Amino acid sequence: MTRVLSVASECAPLVKTGGLADVAGALPGALADLGDEMRTLLPGYRSVMGQVKKAKAVATFSDLFGGPARVMAAKLAGLDLLVLDAPHLYDRPGSPYLGENGHDWPDNPERFAALSYAAAHIALKGADKWKPQVIHGHDWQAGFIPEYLHEMSGGKGGVPFVFTIHNIAFHGNTGPDRIKALGLSDWRFNADHFEFWGHVSALKAGLTGADRITTVSKTYAEELMTPEFGMGMDGVLRARRDDLTGIVNGIDTEVWNPGTDPQIKVYKTAKGKGPNKTALRKEFGLKKSDGPLCVLISRLTYQKGIDLILEALPALLARGGQLALLGTGETALEVALLERAAAEPNVGVRIGYDEALSHRMIAAGDAILVPSRFEPCGLTQLYGLRYGTVPLVALTGGLADTVINASPAALAQGVATGVQFTPVTGEALANAFTRLCDLYAAPKTWAAIQKNAMKQPVGWETSAADYSALYAGLLEG
Ligand code: ADP
Ligand code: GLC
Numbered sequence: 064m065t066r067v068l069s070v071a072s073e074c075a076p077l078v079k080t081g082g083l084a085d086v087a088g089a090l091p092g093a094l095a096d097l098g099d100e101m102r103t104l105l106p107g108y109r110s111v112m113g114q115v116k117k118a119k120a121v122a123t124f125s126d127l128f129g130g131p132a133r134v135m136a137a138k139l140a141g142l143d144l145l146v147l148d149a150p151h152l153y154d155r156p157g158s159p160y161l162g163e164n165g166h167d168w169p170d171n172p173e174r175f176a177a178l179s180y181a182a183a184h185i186a187l188k189g190a191d192k193w194k195p196q197v198i199h200g201h202d203w204q205a206g207f208i209p210e211y212l213h214e215m216s217g218g219k220g221g222v223p224f225v226f227t228i229h230n231i232a233f234h235g236n237t238g239p240d241r242i243k244a245l246g247l248s249d250w251r252f253n254a255d256h257f258e259f260w261g262h263v264s265a266l267k268a269g270l271t272g273a274d275r276i277t278t279v280s281k282t283y284a285e286e287l288m289t290p291e292f293g294m295g296m297d298g299v300l301r302a303r304r305d306d307l308t309g310i311v312n313g314i315d316t317e318v319w320n321p322g323t324d325p326q327i328k329v330y331k332t333a334k335g336k337g338p339n340k341t342a343l344r345k346e347f348g349l350k351k352s353d354g355p356l357c358v359l360i361s362r363l364t365y366q367k368g369i370d371l372i373l374e375a376l377p378a379l380l381a382r383g384g385q386l387a388l389l390g391t392g393e394t395a396l397e398v399a400l401l402e403r404a405a406a407e408p409n410v411g412v413r414i415g416y417d418e419a420l421s422h423r424m425i426a427a428g429d430a431i432l433v434p435s436r437f438e439p440c441g442l443t444q445l446y447g448l449r450y451g452t453v454p455l456v457a458l459t460g461g462l463a464d465t466v467i468n469a470s471p472a473a474l475a476q477g478v479a480t481g482v483q484f485t486p487v488t489g490e491a492l493a494n495a496f497t498r499l500c501d502l503y504a505a506p507k508t509w510a511a512i513q514k515n516a517m518k519q520p521v522g523w524e525t526s527a528a529d530y531s532a533l534y535a536g537l538l539e540g
Contacts, residue, residue, distance in 0.1 A: 064098040065534040068145075068195035070182045072159055072175060072204035074105050076140050077114055080158060081362060082312065082442045083201055083229045086279070089315045091142055093527035099534065100143075102193065104182050106174065107135070107148040108159055114139060115146055121191040122184060128152065128173040128244070134181055136191045145190060147181050172237040175204040175265065176245045183211035186222040197534045199225045200273075203235030206265030209272025210247055210257060223537040225530075226273035229439055231287060231294045232366065235265030259295070270299050274537055276307045277530075279440035280461030284309030292437055310530060311464055312440040313523030314449065319425075321450045326422035333451030333513035336427065343427035346420075347387045347411030354383030355503040358428035358452070360421045360443050363392030363400070368434035368457060373399055374489030375496055376410070382500035385409040386432075387424060391416050428452040430499055436487050438462050444481070445521040451513040454481035455499050457492075465521075469502055469512060480516040 073079055075088035091101040105111065118137035125131055130151030137144045147153070152174045157163045160171065168174060182205065184190075186198050200208050205226065212220050242249055242263060252258045257268035270276060278284050286292035288301045300307060317323075321330050328338040340356055343349075349356075357379065361367045369390070379386065386409070388400060397414050404412040413420065425431065431447035433456040440461030444454035448465070456462035462483070469479035482502070484495035503509050 064100065065197055065531070065538065066193065066195045067094070067099060067101045067197045067199050067534055068182060068186060069101050069103045070178060070198060070200040070205040070208065071103060071105055072178065072202065074103055074142070074144075077105070077111050078108055078159060080160070082440065085315070085442055086229070086312055087201060088140075088142065089313065089523055090527065090530065093313065093523035094531060097527060097531045099531050101199075102143040102145055102195070104134070104145040104147065104178065104185065106153050106159070106178055107146045108153045109155060111146060112148060112154070115144070118146065119191075121145070122181070122188070124181070124184075127180065128177045128246075132177065132181070134185065134190055145185065147178055149177055152177055172235065172241055172245060172263075172265070175235065176207050179205055179207040179265075180211050180246065182208050183215055186212065187215050195222065197223050197225060197537055199227065199530075199534075200269060201227050202229050203233050203264075203266040203269065206235055206267070206269030207245070207247070207257075208269065210251065210268050213272070214246065214248065223274045224272065225275045225277060225533060225537070226269040228276065228278040228287065231266070231292075231296055231439075233266070234259065234262075234294075234296075236262040239263055266296065267299060270296060270303065274306070275533060276300070276303055277310050277533070278307070279309070280311045280464045281309035282463045283437075283439045283460040286437070286460060308533070310526050310533075311461060312442060312445070313526050314442055314445045314521050316449065316522040319422075319446050319449050321426060324422055324426065326419050327426035330426075333510065333517065336429075336451065339423065339427040340429075343387060343423055344385075346423070347413075349385050349387065349409060349411050352383045352385050352409060354379070354385065354500055355429035356385045356387065356427065357430045357432050357455070358424040359386065359388045359390070359432040360424060361390045361433075363390040363396040365393075366436055366438075368436050368487060368492075369396050369400070371434045371487070371489045371492050372432065373403060375492035376403070376407075378493035378496040379500070380407065380409055382497070384496065384500055385411075387411045387428070389413045389415070389417060389420055389424060425450045425452055429503060430455050433457065433462055434484075434487065434492050435459060435462065441465070448480060448516040448519045449521050451517045453499070453502075453509075453512055453516060455495055456481060456483055457487045458483040458485035459487060465519075467515075469498070474508065477511060478515060479512050480519060481512070
């Protein structure tokens with residue numbers, strides 16, 4: 064049994080912009096089943112403080128990057144939380160990262176340095192009569208933890224640090240003029256620590272300072288070490304190859320359970336999808352059609368390949384297929400999608416963030432689309448598998464690891480769970496739409512794929528055991 068402090072900038076169900084929140088929210092429970100004790104440190108955003116009712120202060124800071132702050136211990140949604148209450152940094156409207164103008168908060172470096180500082184403080188001094196044996200930080204927001212551990216312990220460090228990359232696209236960069244303000248050491252502004260092409264990089268600090276690095280699938284772990292996917296950090300990661308592992312994400316199989324999901328007309332086998340499909344078509348203003356009803360739920364960004372959907376859509380529509388899409392993100396993509404929905408009777412688009420609708424869509428869809436250019440793990444294809452909603456995915460990252468392509472060989476062996484395409488282009492996606500429609504038109508084959516999909520183990524059991532072993536391994540030697 065290991066005591067672990069998890070440090071994350073978002074955590075479901077309290078605050079979520081993407082899959083990181085799901086992982087941070089689900090891992091503690093999965094580890095508890097194995098006997099590990101994980102507490103989660105997260106920023107006291109206005110929305111989070113509003114949910115924390117009963118809490119006690121377990122650490123205080125008279126001046127944490129510009130104002131007083133305290134760590135509040137609270138139990139909420141089955142989680143053991145340590146919430147960093149620092150009004151000067153977090154008590155404001157908007158998302159965790161962006162102001163209402165859609166731009167990063169200018170003090171993001173300080174906001175998340177504070178989180179990392181508080182983590183190092185808790186690790187070394189304890190809080191609530193509790194001291195972690197391992198710190199597990201997520202993404203650049205936790206990147207400075209090894210730097211602060213080093214500073215506070217007079218160079219000894221002392222508490223092992225596991226650093227997980229969910230998305231290497233975000234580096235948490237700032238200028239060297241902020242080094243002092245961030246409480247970092249000038250002499251460590253070099254390529255072995257947190258210097259990255261003349262910038263101060265929180266991500267690089269985490270990558271160079273971590274005892275172990277993980278990312279959220281095996282394929283992405285390999286991809287990260289290539290210039291194509293490494294976003295400039297591939298060299299750093301190649302140098303740390305021996306300490307880098309991929310541990311695939313699971314999903315919360317209670318929240319995502321077609322047999323009990325309160326948002327849907329529940330079903331045990333994919334045959335029971337019918338009423339959900341009828342209801343969703345109505346909700347999206349779609350008529351009955353012969354082809355597959357495809358759903359897509361995503362942040363609308365370049366990463367997610369949404370532009371490729373627009374390009375390849377004719378191939379799906381030509382076969383009587385339909386698209387129901389839910390997402391929010393880049394304005395140009397939102398506009399283009401709404402225009403397409405207005406022009407095509409078989410396309411429905413909802414711009415916004417809607418958890419309940421996402422459940423209805425997964426339950427209703429024949430197929431779920433994930434055409435990402437890169438995807439460290441991806442969660443919606445896992446929901447799809449669990450609900451017998453056949454994933455059509457790009458052959459990359461976690462999408463490569465979690466879906467078994469319906470190749471002739473896989474079909475013959477009866478193991479196919481979805482459709483994969485490569486390269487990640489509009490043309491290849493159009494071909495994949497055609498393959499999907501061919502499979503859909505063969506009801507026995509389709510039913511077999513759905514059945515295989517629903518049998519896949521998509522919960523946390525195996526991966527939580529991998530994390531648990533990783534923590535334990537750090538304490539052995
Ligand atoms: P990422 O973290 O890169 O956004 P993931 O697939 O790992 O991608 O996780 C995305 C999570 O956010 C999933 O739980 C997905 O269902 C959810 N999500 C994304 N967009 C929306 C939306 N518009 N409405 C509801 N849920 C969404
Ligand atoms: C990131 C990735 C996504 C992954 C999620 C949780 O946001 O883009 O692929 O599933 O983190 O690890």
